[in-house]
Amino acid sequence: MLLGYRLRARQGTPMLRDRNVRLLLLSHLVSRTGGEAAFFVGIWGRAAFELGSSAVGIAIIMGAIGIAGMAGSAIAGVLVDRYDPRRVVVIGELLFVPGILAAGQAEQVWTLALFAALAWLPGSGVLTAMSAFPPFLDAGEDSIERGNIALEFAENMAFVTGPAIGAIIVRFLGDVTHVFTLDAVTSIIGVAIILRVALRGVERERDEGSTPLREALDGVRYVRSSPAVLLPMALGTLMFLSFGVFTTLEPLFFRDVLQTDVEALGWLNSLFGVGILAGTLVLNAFTKRFARLAVAVGLTTLAGTGALVYVGTDSITVVGVGAVYWGFLIGILFPLLRILLQRQARPAMVGRVMGLFEISQQAGEMIPLVVAPLLVLVFPVQPVLVGSGFVIVLVAPLFLRRARELDAEQPLDTQDLPVDVTVDIPPSGFR
Numbered sequence: 001m002l003l004g005y006r007l008r009a010r011q012g013t014p015m016l017r018d019r020n021v022r023l024l025l026l027s028h029l030v031s032r033t034g035g036e037a038a039f040f041v042g043i044w045g046r047a048a049f050e051l052g053s054s055a056v057g058i059a060i061i062m063g064a065i066g067i068a069g070m071a072g073s074a075i076a077g078v079l080v081d082r083y084d085p086r087r088v089v090v091i092g093e094l095l096f097v098p099g100i101l102a103a104g105q106a107e108q109v110w111t112l113a114l115f116a117a118l119a120w121l122p123g124s125g126v127l128t129a130m131s132a133f134p135p136f137l138d139a140g141e142d143s144i145e146r147g148n149i150a151l152e153f154a155e156n157m158a159f160v161t162g163p164a165i166g167a168i169i170v171r172f173l174g175d176v177t178h179v180f181t182l183d184a185v186t187s188i189i190g191v192a193i194i195l196r197v198a199l200r201g202v203e204r205e206r207d208e209g210s211t212p213l214r215e216a217l218d219g220v221r222y223v224r225s226s227p228a229v230l231l232p233m234a235l236g237t238l239m240f241l242s243f244g245v246f247t248t249l250e251p252l253f254f255r256d257v258l259q260t261d262v263e264a265l266g267w268l269n270s271l272f273g274v275g276i277l278a279g280t281l282v283l284n285a286f287t288k289r290f291a292r293l294a295v296a297v298g299l300t301t302l303a304g305t306g307a308l309v310y311v312g313t314d315s316i317t318v319v320g321v322g323a324v325y326w327g328f329l330i331g332i333l334f335p336l337l338r339i340l341l342q343r344q345a346r347p348a349m350v351g352r353v354m355g356l357f358e359i360s361q362q363a364g365e366m367i368p369l370v371v372a373p374l375l376v377l378v379f380p381v382q383p384v385l386v387g388s389g390f391v392i393v394l395v396a397p398l399f400l401r402r403a404r405e406l407d408a409e410q411p412l413d414t415q416d417l418p419v420d421v422t423v424d425i426p427p428s429g430f431r
Helices: 019-050 055-082 085-103 109-131 143-173 177-194 212-224 227-257 262-285 293-311 316-344 347-378 381-409
Strands: none
Touching: 019 055, 019 085, 019 109, 019 143, 019 177, 019 227, 019 262, 055 085, 055 109, 055 212, 055 227, 055 347, 085 109, 085 177, 109 347, 143 177, 143 262, 143 316, 212 227, 212 347, 227 293, 227 316, 227 347, 227 381, 262 316, 293 316, 293 381, 316 347, 347 381
């Protein structure tokens, strides 16, 4: 059903008409299905329900993952601009497998944190390379739009199916370890598929004597000097800060407020994925109309209200409705932010820009890891989660004026796709 579904772009073109877009979507779908199962049911479930972890323990695990993730994204961003995203995906997936299998054998919180970090170091590199894939994709002029929406569609399908599959595995096999094995297998299958994707070259700007560190710093300076790139990066960071609170406290919200078991983590997050999927399809239908910075600011503000609905009560029914509503807004917002970033970034900087976007996610999610456990010593879990939603509602509108100015400086219809084809890259293999 998935590959037969004809997503349509803004000009009525079948979104999946191109073989390379279909293969990219399928590779990401397979890999992320295992990843979502392993995170929500494996990492969270094992920590909160099997190891009896507190908020501090979960914060330690997520902090280790965050630090490893920032390092992996920084490395991957430079490698994508030096070489190509396909090579980074393949190497990252293969390095990810032993780490995630070791995490499945962890018997203590600190060993779970260690092995999860070892897995997330290359795993975050895979996500960075995938997020930078569309401008490199040999799929026509609108590869940025179609590639990003295809990736988001795959991510959202995985968000729906992954946690549910993880819950089913625990229910029938009775052992969370099998969820980690699933993640390893799906990574290997994803590699086999991504090797068949054909790429096109983009313009390079690397000096012969340049070092990876210098190239990484060049990326930071470029983002800081480009307001149209910096603003969507800032909106994403604001959302990631809120997600950091949820990353630490959401398992405890399910356990202590909703009083559910580990399977509920899988099923409710699957509902969240349904909402994200619906949002992505809406963006697909209205890409040209939505692709403005002011729209991104408005969606960020609304996303804050989604968080409020999600954790505002102790009713599992309301939580389910909130999961779909919040997910719907996220499904529009995040692919929109990536499209805006890739349209504005110079071709030779796409990898580093997307690497910094992934780093902003990891950093934004890490900062609350220190604050959230301290807050729950004074306040219950639920008010802290609600407060994180209010922060978005209050802060996001402050970006609106600048967003309108930038939209006026460069109207959508005059924006060119930032792709400069200079080199043909074969559909598989390394050079």
